[in-house]
Amino acid sequence: MTKRIYTGCIITLLLMAAASCKKPDFESEQQAQATGTISDYLSNNFDLSLFGAAVRKAGLMDSLDKATASFTVMAPTNSALNKDSIFNAGDFDTWTKDSLLYFVRTHILPVKLFYGDIPLSSDNRYTNLNGVQLYFSRSTARNNTVPFAVNGVNVIRESALGTSTSLKFGATQLNGVVYPLLNTIKVYPGTVQAFLQSRPYFSHLIAGLKKFDYWERMGGDGPFTVYAPLDSSFERRGMTLDSINRMDSQHYDPVVFGGYFLTPNHVFVMDIAQLPPVTGVLSLPFQTASPNYKVIMCQSAMGSGVGVVTAASASTSSLVVVSANAAYPYGSQGTLFLGEQPGLLSLADMKGTYINYTCANGIVHVMADILVMPGKVTK
């Protein structure tokens, strides 16, 4: 009898021991999720109707409607497209089919990219449908002034529910994420040299860069950041094509045209807000091609513009501005970007219509005036 009881006990214990090894496999219910596709979102959102029309015209609406696909769409809002003179869907008819397709594909990535998956650093590169890399930058600097930018374009922050102070970006759909943008992303597939050459209104700048032997290198490895004033700006300051070609390179410091670009830097305007100088440092100057001069972009005396200053050295501690607006008050001495207003409170307020042209080897910003007054940089 007792033998049976003990045997029974041992068997039960053995069974319990064996049962404890069992790993039950619970399958969770399917999570609640978005019900619409990116296509639905673009079609039904009044603020994105112009970009939706562009996508439809480019023939990509069907692709964005596939529920099993993965996309990330950077969608410029209607007001962003208005800055580029697109006011209704019919305005896209003036574009060629190829350029419309390139424009739309520029704004789409073939992956699902959530905000939280992007590293907290500048220039995380992701390839878009054109096979071109876009620069995604995140920053917490200055209490989240510009937390998220793509190629120097602010991404619009979504309002978070409740009292949450966390940042929320992007509307999640069945097949990806949509990030609304304040400006269009401007990507040019060639080099900065090819970009300048493709526009007829940069002939004076090109002539000057050629005169001071900077032009050839702009077709090579960069990266470059080019500040490009229009021909009309040079003419207004009395610099004609003829006078530029007649400039004596022995008489002027090479900064007279070497101040129009930085290398090796590629700087979007929002980078200044995302990577600001530490407390106590007034500005972070960039070295120009000429050792005696530096560029200060959107900081301290320059306000929301760009200025060229003499380099501080052991002999001079003050920075002397040699740009067109040098006589203006502190905070307005920089040359403004084309189409921008002076006295902005924050760089995030910029219109961004003519800045941040991303080329294969750098970035071009179009300026409203020239950067270096030749009379101030004579040797």
Added chain:
Amino acid sequence: MIHFDTTIQRRLLALGCLLLIMAGCRKTTYNVIPEAAYLRVFNSLNYDVDVTTKDQPPPFLAMIIDPEYDAAGLVTGGKIVGDYLDQRSAYAGPYPANAGTTSYRNTEYPGSKKVLVGPIINGFNLSSWAQISSGKHRVLFYSRPISDAPFFSLPDRDRKNLLVDSIIDFTAGEIYTMEVLQKTVATQYPLPITLYLRKEQFTKMPFSDTMLYANFYNLSAEGYAAANPRANPSGIQGYLNANNKCTAFGDTMNIYYSLFNDDCRYPYVDGAPVGNTLINGFNNLWLGTLVRSHVAGVAPYYSIPMFAAPDTTHGILSRQWEVFTLMQPGLSPFPGPVPVNAPNGMAGANPKFGAIGCSNLGNDGKGTTSPLSRRSVPRIDFSDLIASCWLPNLIRYTASGSYVQRSFSTISSIEIINNRVYMMSVQRSYPPPGNQ
């Protein structure tokens, strides 16, 4: 009786079975590294990440020792991986202070990594040095994006920024300190990087428990001082946070030391005053000459007295603090607390002269931030600063025996790297706190 015996036998059998079942689930394997060497790694790339340098690889590294590659030549693993190696902190103390941190950013290796660490050798606690098998190892450092994603789950393109690839022969039982340094000043990116390895000697040297020891290295990039000849443009404001930031130090400098009375208490409290009176007879004493170099080798240790406190603590709590003044050969320090005749004293520091203050004001290398703390910075006549950058006191204050705090001397290496100073301290063991 027979019945009783069999019951006991059966019970024992049942218990035995149970024990066997339970014992069967326990697998204990002891990790042992035979013939180990000891390795500590710092990422000393201290260039500021700002908008003018954003096209440089971020100074955030992954160390891979003995890497493995896939068919495409992409690194897929390694025998030892030190991921998330952040820029080093100003102070690496004599105890493994980072072991319990919850941040993924690791300011040194092993730091917060759960690896086998060194034992106590000759009284020195080596728990900040990881064990590594001796012999030849291939050591790689990659720059990686700043995120908490592990290195090997990053996209392929983020695993290709190789900075250093080197083969190092580690000798069993030796203690190594390895650093990733900027080699020269350059305007092209990525900056030239070099690997620096120092075979530490402190476990083999005789040290007195009543003396402070310090040695000095200038591991700055070649040409850094020449490229940054200016004084701090922010003047006195630039030094009111009592941190390890300074201007460049010259390539060849004489080192002098001065001892001061009345350091503030440890830990630092905002606004606590730091005394500015010298200890008689210990003003600008010459120690030696420091030459900028990346050549491995241990610099001579200089001994500095640690005086017992002349107060009511019965000599338990010494409150002296130290200043190391560095001057270009040809300049000699003026007698007195401020050894130069420059505007704002040591706030005018430049490659010709500078001073490193070692005080509790350094706040364990963190510096101070509150406006109140600015009144702590010791100065003469309100504006002449005594030091231009700050590190922790060479004396450690810790609980011991029946004392809440007691002073212990340390053996410290002070490293000047470009425009920062760093301190790495080791310490002989001390009596543990008691319950009295």
